[in-house]
Amino acid sequence: MAAVSISLAFSVDPQRPNQTPAFAFSSSFPRNPFLFSGKSLRASLRIAFSPSSHSSSSSSSASTTTETGSYTFLEDSFRTGRFLSNEELEKLKTLEGFAYFQELESGSMWVRVMRPEDMDPTVKLLAESFSESMLLPTGYESVLRFLVKQYLSEKRGVMPHAVTLVGFFRRRPEACSDGDGVGEAEELAGTVEVCFDRRGANASPPSPIPPKDSPYVCNMTVKKPLRRRGIGWHLLKASEELISQMSSSKDVYLHCRMIDSAPFNMYRKAGYEVVKTDNILILLMLQRRKHLMCKKLPLCTDSPESVDMVAVDNELSSSSNA
Template sequence: MAAAISLSLPLDPQNLLCPCRLRPTTLSRPLQSRFFTRLSPIYKYPLTTFHREGLCSFKSSSSSSSSHSSTTPTTPTSSHHDDPFRTGRFLSNEELEKLRFLQNFLYFKELESGSLWVRVMGAEEMDMTIGLLAESFAESMVLPVGYVSVLKFLVRQYLMERKIQMPHMATLIGFYKETGEGGEEQEVQLAGTVEVCFNKMGANASPPTPTPPKDSPYISNMAVKMSFRRRGIGWHLLKAGEELISQMSSSREVYLHCRMIDAAPLNMYKKADYKIVKTDSVLVLLMLQRRKHLMRKKLPLLSNPPESAASESDTETFA
């Protein structure tokens, strides 16, 4: 199976490595600020502490096989959790409420071989996510190991720029804990990642072709660590993204790209009820790019939609 579940991405590794095709948004300096209003996140995850090395401390666990968005609140044990979701721009009250919702989102699933937790990436998990994406891109493009450091630099620029668009988009990360033999405690590790866009304000400035509607939700940059493939993690990253989109967007139509050569991901998307709506022209081969399918799925309506977090106030807060 390919390193990345879907490599037809806004963050196109082929464009990143060819200076003549670099997009302006790839190399521009991310918005920076000296002042940030700290939000006080409430962590409602079984994974209460994610250290820089990617290890986790457990205070509670769940044996439920269904996804959920909240558990018993716990108190962060590390000071770097004070403000992991700051965006560096002024947010309206509605955006602040949505940002807090993203902080508390959790998709949990018991798999045959272990447990999977999917949640929104915080600032302290960016480095490990960058490493996963860079290695996945290098593997899929059959690049020498030396190119990984170059990809890491470009992926970092991309993720920093995209983070400014929260809460109109989010990068999800999946942590996996393998079931040990004889009840032996296993280490929790980063297993995969996926990016979800909820609306036009979170849309990528230069999406790949065929171009999806900018005002529709979009799933991209999905990758699973090589050692954790064929365990259903890619499937549940997709489902976690769909669940979050259902709660954050009023649009039911979700789009994604899949390269024509990636047979396994294409079959997975078809199984998840995604339909091909358009395919790249053969002319893209002249640009040294892979042909891609644009796929679409209509999400079902929520039986119990969450109450709107919108505020009629025009007040803005810097976060």
């Protein structure tokens, strides 16, 4: 039988008793649309009224006042529609200000947290990647887009325990094909998902199952025309940098399919080691065998690790996780 949980919280401005409070709604159905199992169907419903920026400092609960007032320091796109602890608010502020920049041979890229305006292009990119990796017909891509959008919306609801990062790329003027010396506008180049702890972990993770209390990197993909430029490498580096800021655990896990030799080589160059591999019986479930890989981050990652980027670019033809 499906389990449904509902929580309701609101704040009303005493100086505006007739105001109609706005509310935020988020749901999950199911928690992970890409992984199907015979487990009971779970759905969750969270409703929280958005706090007014002019609300009075008097409140029946001092902690509620602190949390409500702190929302005014966050942009609308980072408000989760639920009350957060002070620690969660601080982490949201870290996510809001996170940015990773890197110069590449053919241009420059930067990585930040996905915002609402990035949702549709990110959904399109992920749907195309999943369709390509699963050898699905083109007509099925619209269904994938629907499922991916539901999934990403749910992940936004659990911030700051999990987050989707997006990377943008801008070509150098001399690299443009028209030769007019004018660089192209930035474009979405790739995306990656990072789970920081148990609350942000997927309910049905792929096998071999990683520890839910440890950071986990997944759903990384690069737009096909922009591969072989080191973009996947720097999406991974940006994820590690953010994990260093957000999590006390330095053991980072990810999956890599055994057939994906290029991403596997990239992960090995980045310092990841195989800790477990799927049993061959997983093939009976019509799934690809995967490696579970792990890396212990250094205590300080102020600068990206040095690596032969030419070698990475030559080997990396794609960088996506199953």
